[in-house]
Amino acid sequence: MSEEIARFVYSLPIIDTHEHIQDENARIQGPHDPISIFLSHYLSTDFLISGIDPKTLEKLRDPSIPLDEKWSDFVKFWELSRNTGYARVIRIILRDIYGEEEITFESIKRVAGKMKEMCRKGFYKYILKDRANIELCIVDVSKTDVDRELFAPVLRFDDFIYVHSRDDIKRLSKKVGVEIKSLRDMIKALRTSVERVKGSIVGIKTGLAYNRTLLYENVDFKEAEMIFNKLIARESSHLSFEEVKPLQDFMMHYLATIAGELGLPIQIHTGLQEGVWNDLRNSNPLLLIELLREHKNTKFDIFHAGYPFSRELGALAKQFPNVYLDLCWLHAISPDAARRILSEWLDLLPVNKILAFGGDYVFVEGAYGHAKIARENVIKVLTEKIDSGDMTLDEAKYVARRILRENALELFPIRK
Template structure:
């Protein structure tokens, strides 16, 4: 079995990747602002596990800031790192520091040298070395809230843009914020929808966005009911009448939000833009996991059969539900972005299940989902190992032949997202 796995892995390591989801800060911004070991690696993911292990949020803020020297930060960091370094989040960082910076561990004897190497290598060319040369990532789909034409290098990225601010409207302040951003005064729901449509069209033509993204599972349940225009309009008019009152003027806006989500899906589908939706675990500490079950989205999948949905994060921990959904709906695809570092065991297990239930062209094998490139590198190492392990397990059980493995892996890591996003 070990030999089989190693044979498959050696071939999987050679494959290029289309990375379905990133939050990467642009290289010029990172180089300009500077980083240290802790302000970089405690941006997210591993930081959540350290807080889960007991670190006070105030101490995490100190690690992310620039008021303490590296030794003072280490004294805060060390006890919680020792508690949490078993997790896949933390193991991902260890892979990155070993392969990128030549440091075998993060401990009392290495943190100063590791920090020095991170600081010295934080210069132009770092992203090319890590993303292209080491990770073999052809393109990354980068999640941006409002694109800036000077941010995204098309050699590295394609943008996916969130339109959640058109959906998650809770006060007149939310309307005013988009009016200011776009320089348009809004006095009706029809004008709000027109602004959404015009903005999406502009971003596709001007910025070449390849997808629409929604992350509202962090803020509300993913069930978007079909709402009558009149009901949504009445709520929107209430918000307009509250101009000047401020965000404390509370109105129940879920029906309006539901209506606008349907509009986002309709318009994206008409523009041939796929819709990426966060499901499953929310990053950070403390949220309502049941809000993010992908089964809440079934009515959208039914109502818009021409729309194409990319469902994120292997639905963790709802991968079984997602398996049934993707099997049943031709317009719904399963994405393993983030999942490999949430749990390696889960990723292998759910991929084995999916290869029993889902056509192989409907699975996307990797999205790094990181703010910093070192995390992307470590994540793709783990993803390649997980895919090779799942395939080896299928061969060992007699479910597939070894000769099929490379074709499946190539589909997952490259061809499927390339076709889906029309890259």
């Protein structure tokens, strides 16, 4: 039975809900240094929390520094971190893509040579479609000019929300090409900016949990306007977060209104933040309740399973029809946690509420390695459900098809 569900899961072309994959031409141009590439995302955080000096990490990330000059530092912190989910992604990449079972000085040199040889036009298609069986990646790369065979973009409008000073408004005016002198100008500029790209994007992304609390209170226009006027009157200093928060909250609610009118889901970062010294208290998905309740016609794709607040997020989705739960990034953060959360959510929620995979990597091989862990997790969870009698094989196949593919196709305006 497990072999049959495994074959089925691996046969499914995934819709990957979240990536940051760099442009293929930039990757082809190089440099082709495995250490700097693998430490560009996620594994670097494990190195930092295991004790590496940030200056040493920057040395490891510098592709101009020869391998023999950084190998001893790299291998020291690799050995400390090789047990993590992030490292598991790298080990899968090395084995499956580059044919190396272990990281050694000699194997990394061979990988560098293979990277240089393989990184040519069509490399992304080979990794994503031929090897990972990913039909389409939803990408957050700050542009809409992407390879539509592989990618569908979302865009951020956080600079309309996260304002603190008159200079922020000036920069925003320059970006949109319209002078913003009033709050009405600002909301008009936001609407125009979103409507201009609505046919080119499949959603809106916000990552402000890295910068501020996710508590977006419902603020009326007059209060927001008073703060805008105070902000615009200041020549040099900026307002404190406490002073400017109502204006930011108002703009987020206005963005949610626009998104609902245009049928664009909003992807929201919640839970763990990448890097170190972040404030997890800002990113609890329960802080979103007021925003979710006020915008019943807007669909919200809540990222990263809210980890470590995943149980709270599951309960949130149990009460809000406009909330969808996304396991993107989580299979790499902790494969075990991802399995436990997915199993619980399948008991808790209708199957159309769950999105099982988003790679969330900047280098394309990361999507492959992460997708493999995700497929194995789905197989293990569904096998357990079948073995316990909670699902039949056909029911498990239906669930796999929904959470790895069909739910994303229904949630996002993906043009086939």
